[in-house]
Amino acid sequence: MQTLFPQIKPYARHELAVDGPHVLYVDESGTPDGLPVVFIHGGPGSGCDANSRCYFDPGVYRIITFDQRGCGRSTPHASLDRNTTWDLVADMERIRLFLNIEKWVLFGGSWGSTLALAYAQSHAERVHGLILRGIFLARPQEIEWFYQAGASRIFPDYWQDYIAPIPEDERHDLLTAFHKRLTGNDQIAQMHTAKAWSSWEGRAATLRPNPQVVERFCDPHRALSIARIECHYFVNNAFLEPNQLLRxxxxxxxxxxVIVHGRYDMICPLDNAWALHQAWPGSELQVIREAGHVASEPGITDALVRATEQMASSLLNLQPDEA
Incomplete structure (x- = not known):
């Protein structure tokens, strides 16, 4: 079974000013003249980490990672101003132009798969191919499943902690109730609500309980950006038209x-990946038997690393001058 490549340090780091007030953190690692790939993180609002660049052979790929608006090392933190799907698509195109990349591979998981599809459909001529994990198409039924009713029946114990900050008379519309508190002026209530939101996601993310994943989601800095930005996007249907990505x-x-999806993914159920595969006949769907949602589960890591190797082999064979 394939594991991650060893951790490496970036060879270049950039702070890229986009629409005010946003400044994006971008880094490059691997081989400067290698096959360009961009890692598109989840959330929205999560950010990249040291493992984000480890799905790719650094001797083959030029690896681009960036923190989307309002999260990670991008500033201002947890900002919702000018923060929409189409702002992020425009940011990716700015990054591509800034780094003088003609075409790149898109690698995205969860929300990262959503953004990868949105970018590719807007700039297909700039994309070599896509490697997607934990498919999220941002349809209303997917948002409803995890944040209002559905996954609550699988994890009723975790669900009680999720809804605890919300009074009973507001629980018929949890997104609106969370949004009110996450964007309010009471910072204590804001953080309390953010931790409830992020803890729910972290606890449901893996097939087997994983305290490290939960701890990562519950880190106060990360929890605030995840909860605020996710809720902001989801009350706005991710700024997409109905069924836009499949359409x-x-x-x-x-x-x-290549589509990689855990069979027991409770955040983004497998029918999301199945629907995408049906609309994309040329894609390869890999269903990972003993896995939930996160990329760090062994079967998903194995499939993703193999996919990056397969993609590089295929593309570089077509383009010998890049080998």
Missing amino acids: DMHKIAHLPG
């Missing part, structure tokens, strides 16, 4: 793609 798959049907 527009014809725009990227010619691109190669």
